[in-house]
Amino acid sequence: MQWGTPTIFSSLPPPPYVCMYPSASGGLGSLSATTHPTAHAQPDHSNPEIYINLSILEPLTTAQTWVTGLAQRENIIIFEPIGLIMNLTIKNARIPFTSGVWDICIEGGHIANIVSSEVRGGSDVLDARGGIVCPGFVDSHIHLDKAYTANSLDEAGFEGVAEARDTQGITPSLRSLKEAFSEGDVLDRGRRVLTESLKHGTMAHRVFVDVDRIVGLKCFNAALKLKREFNGLMDLQIVAFPQEGLAGNPENVELLYKAAELGADVVGGIPWYENTAEEGERHLDEVFNAAKSFGKDVHIVADDTDDPLSTNVLHVASKCLREGFKDRCAASQCRGALDSPNDAYVNRVIKLAKLAGLSVVENPQTSLMLSGGGSTHPFKRGLTRVLEFAHAGVNVAAGQDDIQDAYYPYGRGSMVEVGFIMIHAARISTARGLQLVYNMITHNGAKIMKLKDYGLENGCQANLLVFEEKSVHEIFRNMARPKHVLRLGVPLLTSTTKTRFHQPHNLAS
Template sequence: MKRLHIRNARLRGREAQADILVEQGRITQIADQLTQPCDQVLDAEGGLVVPAFLDPHIHLDKVNVSDVTGPNRSGTLKEAIALLWEKKRSYTVEDIVARGEDVVRRAVANGTLGMRSHVDVDTIGGLTPLEGVLELRERYRSAIDLQIVAFPQEGIQKDPGCAELMRQAMERGADVVGGMPANEASPADSLAHVKYCFDLAEQFNAEIDMHIDETDDPFYRTLEMVADEAMARNFAPGRVTAGHTCALAAYDDHYASYVIDKVKEAGIQVITNPATNLMLQGREDRQPIRRGITRVKQLLEAGVNVSFGQDCIKDTFYPYGSADMLQVANLLAHAAQMSLPGEIERVLDMITTGANQILKLPGYGVEPGCRADLVILSVSSAAEAIRLAPPRRWVIRNGEVIAWNKVEQALFL
C-alpha cells in the first residue's frame, strides 16, 4: 500500500498548517513539516482536511423511485407511503441495486464514506429490499461502510407477519433493529411495537434506530415510550437512536423539557432529517408555518448527541437531494438557526465525529493511528465548507485516493 503525504493541510483546532503522513492505510504522523519520501504527495494548499463525512440516516431501497411511481400530489407523508405500496410489490434486487448505486457513487464522490440505511421490512415487499441493499453493500464494500437497519415502516402490530420478517432480516445480515411505533393503531400497539424491537435487539445483541413521531401532531408521544423502555432494560447509553422526533417540536415547552431529560438519562441519540421534514411537516399550516424539524438546539444544550441525515433522495417523500452532506448541513444550519461561530463548528461535527458516535466506525478521525478515510476541501474553514459546499478536491479511503473533483471557472467581465 502506498505511503501518502498530504502537504499544507488545514486541520480543525490547529492554527498552523500541517503535513499528514499516511502509511498502510493509517495516519502515522501529523507535523508542521514532513520530509519523508512518499509514493504520492497531495498539496492541500491550505484546504481543510476532515474525516470522511457520514450519513447516519438514508433509505437506499427507495432512492430514485419517483422515476416510476409518479409524484406525491398532496406532498404528505401518508400519500408518500401509499405510493410506494404498488412499487414495493414489484421490487427486484437488480432494480434496488441500480437505483441505490447511483446514490452511493454520488455520496462517495462527495466525501461520504459511511452510511446507515433503513430498509423496509414488511409483508408487501418481503425481504427483497433487504436483499437489494445487502448486494449494494457487498458491491461497494471497498469504498463505503454501509450499515443496514431493518425498518418496519408499515408497523408490526398492523402488519401481521412483519415480526417474523424482522427476525429473518436480522439473521440475513441487517445490523440494526429499526422501528416506527407511531405508525400503529393505538398507544398500546405502539408500546407493543417498542417492546418487540427491544426484544429483538437483545436477541441479536444489536443496536436500535427507530423512526420516532415523524409528525407535527403533539399527541404522538412514542419518544417517551422508547426512553422509558431503554431505562427499564438498562440498555447501554448510545445504543438507541431516535430519528426525526418531529412531534417534539410541537410539544409545549414543559412536556418537551421533561421528555428531553428522559432522552438524556436514557442515553438516546437523535438524528434529525431537515430536508424531508421541512418538506413534509406543517404542510397544512397557515402562517406561522412550523419548521418541521426537532428541537436541535435544546437537545444539544441538554447534552444529547444530535446528528442529521439526507434521509430521502428523489423518492415519494422528497423530490430533491444529491447525496451531498455539506448541502444538507447548510439546510440544517438554516432550519435550526445555527449561525454563531461555535454553532457552525457544531454543524460540521454533526456529520463527522457526532455521526460516528452513532455509527461507531473504528479508527475514525484525523489523528495518528486513525484510518485514513479523509476529505480534502478547497476551503479553509467549517463556515466556508457549509456556506459553499465546495468541490471535494480529493476523497481518500484507507490511504488511497478514490475520487477527485475539479471545477474550472472563467469570468469574462
C-alpha cells in the same frame, strides 16, 4: 496488484473522470460498473463519468490495454490502483477549527503523525494547498430502497404521502410502487446513490430498507449485496425497517426477526405510524425484543408527525434504560410533542435521552418538506430541538433520509448540503453552532455507527477528504465537493472545477 503511481499527483485535465478501483481480491473491495465491459470491450465514451470494477476486465493484460487506451482520451483521468496500503503525506493541510497549516503523515492506511511543515522522505505527497482536510462524512439515515423513484409518481403520489401520514395507511400509489420493486431494481438505484454520495465525500451510511409483506426481503437482500459490493470503499450499516407497521401484522414481525437473523446490523422501528399509542408501545416491544434476540442496536423513527400527542421518543429513551440498551439506540425525526410549547415535556425527554445515551438524528431536508403539510400559515419549522439536545450533551447527528422519492423529491447524497440546510433551519450563525453542524455530519454520526478508528488524530484510519476551501464556513457556504477522497490513504477520486470567462474585460464595464 500493482498499477504504478496514480495520476492524482500530476496536473489534472477538466472533468469528467473515470475512476478505477482494485478488484475484490486486491483488498479494497469492488464497485460494480455502470456499464459492464467484457474483456475486449471498447470504452463507453458516451458516459465517461463511470465507475469500473477491474475484476470484470480479464485477463489483466487486456485490462491494462483497455485502461491505457481510455486514459489517453481527452477530459478523462484514471486513478490506477497501487495496492491495498500506501504511505502518503498530505502537506499544507488545514484542520477544521484549528489554526495553522499542517502535514498529515499516513502510514499503513492510518494517520501516523500530524506535524507542522514536515514531509517524510520516501512517501508520495499530496499538496492540500491550504485547504481543509477532514474525515469522511457520515450519513446517519438514508433510505436507499426508495431512492430515485420520484419519477414513477404523479402529483397524486406526492399528495398521498401526506394522506398516509394522517390515516396511518399506505396509499394505493405508494403500494403499487413498492409492489413493483425488484432486487435488481433496488441494487441499481442503490449503486447510483452510493457512487453519487462518494463524489460528495460521504464514506459511511446507515441504510434503512423496508421489510414488510409488500416487499418481503427484496430490499434487504439488495442492501446485503450492496454492503459486500462496496466493502472497502465505504462503511454501510443495514437497518431492517418495518415501514408499514408491526401491530396486527404478524408477517411483518416475522420478516423483521428474519432480517435481524440474516445479517441486519440494526433493528429499526416506526411506532408513530401505528393507529394508537398502545399499538405504538407493542411496536417498540417487538423491535427491542428482536434486537435483544440477535444482539443488534436499535434505530427508531420516533415522532415524524405533526401530532402534538405523539410522545414515542420519551418511551424509546425509557425503554433503552429498562431493556439494557444504554448507548445503543438512536431516534430520528423527533418532533410530535417536541414541536409543542410544552417545556416540561421537552425537559423530560432531553433529560431521559441524556441518561439513556440516546442519539438523535435530524434529517432537515425531508423534515422541512413534510412537516406542517396539513396546516395553513404559519407553517411549522419542522425540526426537532437540535440545539437544546446538543447543549444538554445529547449526541446529535444528521442524515440525508431521502433522495428523489415520494417523501423528498430532491437530494444528491451531499452531507454538506444537508448541513447547509440544517444551518438555516436551526438558524445557526455562530462559530459554536457551525462546529456543531460539522460534527453532526462527521464525528457524531461516527459515534452512532460505532466506526472504528474514525477521526483526524494519530492512529485513525486515513479515510479523508481534501477540500480547496480554507475553512469549514467556506465549505458550507459554497456547498463544496471535496477535491480528493482517500480511503486508507489510497486516493479514490478527484474532482476539479474550472470556470473561464470568455470576455472578462466586459465584466468590469
